[in-house]
Amino acid sequence: MQAEEKFTAETWPTAPERATLEGKNKFLGFWLFLGGETVLFASLFATYLALKDKVPNAEHTLAKDLFDLPLVFAATMLLLTSSLTSVYAMHHMKNFNFKKMQLWLGVTVLLGAAFLGLEIYEFNHYVHEYHHTFTSSAFGTAFYTLVGFHGGHVAFGLLWIVTLMIRNSKRGLNLYNAPKFYVASLYWHFIDVVWVFIFTVVYLMGMVG
Amino acid sequence: MSTYAQKQGFGATIWDYLTTVDHKKIAILYLIAGGFFFIVGGLEAMFIRIQLAVPNNDFVSAGLYNEILTMHGTTMIFLAAMPLIFAFMNAVMPLQIGARDVAFPFLNSLGFWLFFFGGVFLNLSWFLGGAPDAGWTSYASLSIASEGHGVDFYALGLQISGAGTLIGGINFLVTIINMRAPGMTYMRMPLFTWSTFVVSALILFAFPPLTVGLFLLIFDRMFGGNFFDHTMGGNTIIWEHMFWIFGHPEVYILILPAFGIFSEIFATFSRKRLFGYSSMVFATVLIGFLGFMVWAHHMFTTGLGPIANSIFAVATMAIAVPTGIKIFNWMFTMWGGSIKFTTPMLWAVAFIPSFVAGGVTGVMLAVAAADYQYHDTYFVVAHFHYVIVGGVVFALFAGAHFYWPKMFGTMLNEFLGKITFWLFLIGFHLTFFIQHFLGLMGMQRRIVSFLPGQGFETGNLISTVGAFFMAVATIILLINIIMTTVKNERVGNDPWGDGRTLEWALPSPPPFYNFKQLPLVRGLDAYWLEKMEGKKGMTPAEPLGDIHMPNNSFIPFVISLGLFVAAFGAMYRAETAWGIPVLIIGLLITLGSMAMRSIKDDHGYHIHKEDLMDDDDNKGVKA
Amino acid sequence: MNWLAKGRLLSLFTLMALVLAGCGEPYVSTLRPAGEVAQSQFDLMVLSTVIMVGVILVVTVIFLIVITKFRRKNENEIPKQVEGSHKLEILWTVIPILLLLVLSVPTVAATFKLADVSPMDKVNEEGKTDALVVNVRANLYWWEFEYPNQEIITGQELVVPTDEKVYFNLIASDVKHSFWVPSAGGKMDTNTENVNKFYLEFDDQKANEAGNLFYGKCAELCGPSHAWMDFKVKAVSRAEFDQWVDDMQTAEEPQAETALAQQGEEIFNQSCIGCHAVTPQDGRPEQARNAPNLANFGERSRIAGILEHNEEELKNWLDDPETYKPGNKMTNTYGDLSDEQLDALTEYLMGLKVQE
Amino acid sequence: MANQQPNSENPRIDIEYRRKKSTEEMRYQIISFTLMIFLTLVAFFAVGYDGFSGWFTVPFIILLAVIQVIFQLYYFMHMSHKGHEAPALFLYSGVLVGAITLLAFLTIIWW
Numbered sequence A: 001m002q003a004e005e006k007f008t009a010e011t012w013p014t015a016p017e018r019a020t021l022e023g024k025n026k027f028l029g030f031w032l033f034l035g036g037e038t039v040l041f042a043s044l045f046a047t048y049l050a051l052k053d054k055v056p057n058a059e060h061t062l063a064k065d066l067f068d069l070p071l072v073f074a075a076t077m078l079l080l081t082s083s084l085t086s087v088y089a090m091h092h093m094k095n096f097n098f099k100k101m102q103l104w105l106g107v108t109v110l111l112g113a114a115f116l117g118l119e120i121y122e123f124n125h126y127v128h129e130y131h132h133t134f135t136s137s138a139f140g141t142a143f144y145t146l147v148g149f150h151g152g153h154v155a156f157g158l159l160w161i162v163t164l165m166i167r168n169s170k171r172g173l174n175l176y177n178a179p180k181f182y183v184a185s186l187y188w189h190f191i192d193v194v195w196v197f198i199f200t201v202v203y204l205m206g207m208v209g
Numbered sequence B: 001m002s003t004y005a006q007k008q009g010f011g012a013t014i015w016d017y018l019t020t021v022d023h024k025k026i027a028i029l030y031l032i033a034g035g036f037f038f039i040v041g042g043l044e045a046m047f048i049r050i051q052l053a054v055p056n057n058d059f060v061s062a063g064l065y066n067e068i069l070t071m072h073g074t075t076m077i078f079l080a081a082m083p084l085i086f087a088f089m090n091a092v093m094p095l096q097i098g099a100r101d102v103a104f105p106f107l108n109s110l111g112f113w114l115f116f117f118g119g120v121f122l123n124l125s126w127f128l129g130g131a132p133d134a135g136w137t138s139y140a141s142l143s144i145a146s147e148g149h150g151v152d153f154y155a156l157g158l159q160i161s162g163a164g165t166l167i168g169g170i171n172f173l174v175t176i177i178n179m180r181a182p183g184m185t186y187m188r189m190p191l192f193t194w195s196t197f198v199v200s201a202l203i204l205f206a207f208p209p210l211t212v213g214l215f216l217l218i219f220d221r222m223f224g225g226n227f228f229d230h231t232m233g234g235n236t237i238i239w240e241h242m243f244w245i246f247g248h249p250e251v252y253i254l255i256l257p258a259f260g261i262f263s264e265i266f267a268t269f270s271r272k273r274l275f276g277y278s279s280m281v282f283a284t285v286l287i288g289f290l291g292f293m294v295w296a297h298h299m300f301t302t303g304l305g306p307i308a309n310s311i312f313a314v315a316t317m318a319i320a321v322p323t324g325i326k327i328f329n330w331m332f333t334m335w336g337g338s339i340k341f342t343t344p345m346l347w348a349v350a351f352i353p354s355f356v357a358g359g360v361t362g363v364m365l366a367v368a369a370a371d372y373q374y375h376d377t378y379f380v381v382a383h384f385h386y387v388i389v390g391g392v393v394f395a396l397f398a399g400a401h402f403y404w405p406k407m408f409g410t411m412l413n414e415f416l417g418k419i420t421f422w423l424f425l426i427g428f429h430l431t432f433f434i435q436h437f438l439g440l441m442g443m444q445r446r447i448v449s450f451l452p453g454q455g456f457e458t459g460n461l462i463s464t465v466g467a468f469f470m471a472v473a474t475i476i477l478l479i480n481i482i483m484t485t486v487k488n489e490r491v492g493n494d495p496w497g498d499g500r501t502l503e504w505a506l507p508s509p510p511p512f513y514n515f516k517q518l519p520l521v522r523g524l525d526a527y528w529l530e531k532m533e534g535k536k537g538m539t540p541a542e543p544l545g546d547i548h549m550p551n552n553s554f555i556p557f558v559i560s561l562g563l564f565v566a567a568f569g570a571m572y573r574a575e576t577a578w579g580i581p582v583l584i585i586g587l588l589i590t591l592g593s594m595a596m597r598s599i600k601d602d603h604g605y606h607i608h609k610e611d612l613m614d615d616d617d618n619k620g621v622k623a
Numbered sequence C: 001m002n003w004l005a006k007g008r009l010l011s012l013f014t015l016m017a018l019v020l021a022g023c024g025e026p027y028v029s030t031l032r033p034a035g036e037v038a039q040s041q042f043d044l045m046v047l048s049t050v051i052m053v054g055v056i057l058v059v060t061v062i063f064l065i066v067i068t069k070f071r072r073k074n075e076n077e078i079p080k081q082v083e084g085s086h087k088l089e090i091l092w093t094v095i096p097i098l099l100l101l102v103l104s105v106p107t108v109a110a111t112f113k114l115a116d117v118s119p120m121d122k123v124n125e126e127g128k129t130d131a132l133v134v135n136v137r138a139n140l141y142w143w144e145f146e147y148p149n150q151e152i153i154t155g156q157e158l159v160v161p162t163d164e165k166v167y168f169n170l171i172a173s174d175v176k177h178s179f180w181v182p183s184a185g186g187k188m189d190t191n192t193e194n195v196n197k198f199y200l201e202f203d204d205q206k207a208n209e210a211g212n213l214f215y216g217k218c219a220e221l222c223g224p225s226h227a228w229m230d231f232k233v234k235a236v237s238r239a240e241f242d243q244w245v246d247d248m249q250t251a252e253e254p255q256a257e258t259a260l261a262q263q264g265e266e267i268f269n270q271s272c273i274g275c276h277a278v279t280p281q282d283g284r285p286e287q288a289r290n291a292p293n294l295a296n297f298g299e300r301s302r303i304a305g306i307l308e309h310n311e312e313e314l315k316n317w318l319d320d321p322e323t324y325k326p327g328n329k330m331t332n333t334y335g336d337l338s339d340e341q342l343d344a345l346t347e348y349l350m351g352l353k354v355q356e
Numbered sequence D: 001m002a003n004q005q006p007n008s009e010n011p012r013i014d015i016e017y018r019r020k021k022s023t024e025e026m027r028y029q030i031i032s033f034t035l036m037i038f039l040t041l042v043a044f045f046a047v048g049y050d051g052f053s054g055w056f057t058v059p060f061i062i063l064l065a066v067i068q069v070i071f072q073l074y075y076f077m078h079m080s081h082k083g084h085e086a087p088a089l090f091l092y093s094g095v096l097v098g099a100i101t102l103l104a105f106l107t108i109i110w111w
């Protein structure tokens, strides 16, 4: 059938992710899902903003004294770069260059994992240095929920991309898995979009007061 | 793996349904599960009404009453009305647009099983220490204070079934956008399809706030979070907003498909095309859009201040305009038509005055300053049962009679159908009309009992009597269903004789691949157009070719089962040793079966042209 | 509303008002408004009902014509397939918009008017307000009414002067409740984290008709006994009110007169005083005031908001509060009481009065 | 259902041409990436620099975030390509609903 057809760089369609009906459906369905995710994260942001710096007493650390900007900056650079590397991966996917696509996906995964590592370090730091925990205040609960949901998305994204890479490592590109790769990269970009707002709204605005 | 052309035993049939990815069978699953939960919710309603029949009654205890009341609302909305709507969407929408299937058959089945396991989980609370008791709205201060696991069942159960609904919504959207038959432009889509489209969009945007709200509740109740604990800086109003940002669109998620079903019925049994088709479409979209701007009308007494209250009051009233457009368009569809009062048509006709009565009380509620009096009284209970029962339930009953032949190939008995209709109609007005006055006379809602001497006695008794009429009507419908199924008299493709849309061009029930050749759509009411030109069926838009079909799969069931198991683990995590292991096992089942799905390629199979050729349309239904 | 004040419309309004006003008891029905707030809300109800009845009439007329005139007479008839009509559609878009405008103007006006609590914020030299302010604290199944300017506290029974605005600060101490006196005006929620403010007014004459006692209710689901979280509002003339305040302010430690009462006092001081205060000036912080103030218990009209105020019921209540209000916070906080102890407590409690 | 959707690509399309197009596009991607990094730097500096008041900084960094996200969406996620009408419609609807939610939570959830 068409989805398993063998392709060459010449016969490979320009928009392989949407060349079959299944691909088209996957592509659209995933975009719609991202529309829903937008609302999900907006709700989390709204909750965070409503509860920012809401603590039971004066002894609790507030956003201003808590955040460590250099760390956040480093994390931001990692994630932004990983977005670019996944663009590279899709670039090679469209050029029917499976090896390079895998390579760039691998880089993306490494960057994402480094980001996740930094985030875990950061949380750990807040908990031990500032006693800012999930249960210590409404601010804490809201903070860890919002940032943690994002972190959870990163972790899931890593798992997903790695699964795809391993599963397809022996098979190369075809019209059956091209949409899968494409959609995973969309997800990855979306994670980055959310992060842009997190570093702006949570960290930078947290420092401004 | 193909189920094509097989004779099946009982076990095989069960297995077939457990693994099916066919939208028509999933529709039947939704119909059965939703119907079951409707009976459960209805029984709960009967308990409510019996308890309130006389003052100071002690038919049920106070704590139990709150559980019944909560489960009535939650069950009816999430586990009865929505799934029943999904049943008709699944059964009809793909046929109406001339598609062979939905866009994601696998996800379609996953959506059903998630809903089903979520619902079962929620209802198991009855046997495991008590059901949720904080109202279907589960307002935070009370839901946090509520003891036992009731509210945990609510939060986890709705989370699971909500995920299923969201998946279903995305699936319908993609189906409608990508899989319409040649010639089926947006402005030729039947209104039921349009309302499926708009409702799916509402689901897509309204369920995430519920998901978030439920997470906040779960975190607070089960993991020591402080979202709603004001001594720790939390704020309960967050829950109220989050719930209603979801909750108000939710009521339009219920009513728009009802509008869709009625649009089809009015046109069919008036033998006239829908009056003002484009403004009907426009009104549907507008109602959906405005539905997101009005949620705070449920919070007028919360103390948001006069500016917010005024804005939301006026925005709410605005919804009366597009809804009015629809009401008048329906009446003018019948105007000049040739009306045949079949059972579905009776429901549709009765819907107009019933729903208008409920709608206008909605507008009265939108008068913020006056709502300070109405809020949380039986006036509100009357309002929403008028719109929900008079709108949604009427539509479900109408749809059941109307689409029964398409789903099962047999006709429900018209005589019994009419008895059901009259009993239910009378019972409905008896039950709920009087409640407007009870509310105005000072009776709050959600009370287990009332004291004598306040003038509430007569009204409540009348209301209870009415409820019994509805119960008898429902039982007659069940009898009708059983009789019809036993008799099993098969009908042809257009049993009502007046079918207008594509689904009536197919045999009843349609073969599992729906269309042997995709039909060519040449206008609104595609099948009617062909009939008027004296043709028997649709003109094909493609030559006969192989048809690609998805394989059945047991994985959706297992994924949902895993979450079901995990939810128990999460809930009993704190007090038992087995909680955490069970949680992990459940999640592993889910993730493992998801991984299996993505690792094992599943390309489906083909029905070959040759097989299709000897397959006579009228007896081609073997699966 | 001058523009309405003539012609048939007026008679329609009067008719509507009459029909509605026939309903319910004067002490509990929103249809028997007993004050400015309830009255303005009632006016809105009448206005909106009139509009809605109009809408329903129009729909009904078209509806009846349609279902009688256009029945199928001949199995083969195919009616003309009409697409629509722009004229008609504009008509039924514009008319509802106009009707809604008519409704929204008074809605917005009333919403702002009823939210005007500015007199609460005007403080005089003594740091008090000239307006009468009551702090309402809602607790699981009982109400506390604190008069901050008068520095007195009472429970379960709110006493207010008629013919003037009474301003309320509303808060809940456990879960959310809602404060509602149907005949005096709409409800306002008592949230857990913030104070809500609003006002009510009680008409003297209407109060008389209602026996000077209005029913108050909790209108937000708050637990098993939500249905029984009632309170009463005693609306009296300004003079009587002043007298009452004075009595409350000057009330001394209650003196048990009879021997039985003294016995009751003893038991009370052992088992009950930890929660219940018996003087109207309770200086303890809010968190410590976790039961209704009983200083004027002997003068109440109900026990625990719902039971008849007599010795029989009081004994029943003390013996087993759980049967009357499941989940209440008094159950199981003191030991079993013998019949003698009940008699003694009853004697003592019924003697708790501040007015002579 | 593959037979329903014939492959619309022209197989003889010039591979060289495609490669060139795609390299060109990649160049745009790099440019937008550079801009995104730049915007991020500006945002961090605006916050680190004491001279601005919060009234300026907050709207300013939000604006930067929005611009950056537009780059992500239109370049990295190819929303500028055709065939993205439905995605755009639904994404913006999501943004609208989200914005209303945020507005409400910033105004009528007090303290």
Ligand code: HEA
Pocket (backbone or CB within 6 Å): B137, B251, B252, B254, B255, B297, B298, B316, B317, B319, B320, B321, B323, B324, B325, B327, B355, B356, B357, B358, B359, B360, B361, B362, B363, B364, B365, B366, B367, B371, B374, B375, B376, B380, B383, B384, B387, B388, B391, B392, C052, C055, C059, C095, C096, C097, C099, C100
């Ligand atoms: C199917 C469900 C459904 C539908 C369709 C509606 C429709 C409407 N609802 Fe209702 N509503 C509920 C379900 C529904 N509602 C539920 C479940 C609750 C309670 C939740 C809870 O607290 O548990 C509720 C509560 C509720 C409240 C809160 C009350 C309170 O708690 O204090 C309000 C307030 O504004 C309201 C308003 C409206 C309005 C204005 C409409 C409008 O959409 C109605 C529009 C229709 C018409 C107006 C009729 C036809 C129009 C014409 C013939 C044109 C001419 C008309 C005019 C000019 C008026 N509803």
Ligand code: HEA
Pocket (backbone or CB within 6 Å): B038, B039, B041, B042, B043, B045, B046, B048, B049, B069, B070, B072, B073, B074, B076, B077, B081, B134, B135, B136, B137, B381, B385, B388, B389, B392, B393, B431, B444, B445, B446, B447, B448, B467, B470, B471, B474, B475, B478
């Ligand atoms: C889809 C939504 C839906 C539907 C269809 C209904 C249907 C009914 N509802 Fe319900 N209702 C709600 C949604 C709905 N309700 C919600 C959301 C609430 C608010 C909850 C809350 O406050 O949190 C509510 C609250 C509510 C109350 C207020 C309770 C209170 O505030 O204290 C009352 C009281 O009369 C009531 C009554 C009824 C009745 C009599 C029906 C009837 O129409 C039911 C008719 C159906 C039957 C009677 C079926 C019975 C069938 C049988 C008995 C068959 C016999 C069995 C076998 C053969 C096995 N409902």
Ligand code: CUA
Pocket (backbone or CB within 6 Å): C140, C141, C176, C177, C178, C218, C219, C220, C221, C222, C223, C225, C226, C227, C229
């Ligand atoms: Cu307090 Cu209900």
Ligand SMILES: [Cu+2]
Pocket (backbone or CB within 6 Å): B247, B248, B251, B294, B295, B297, B298
């Ligand atoms: Cu609503």
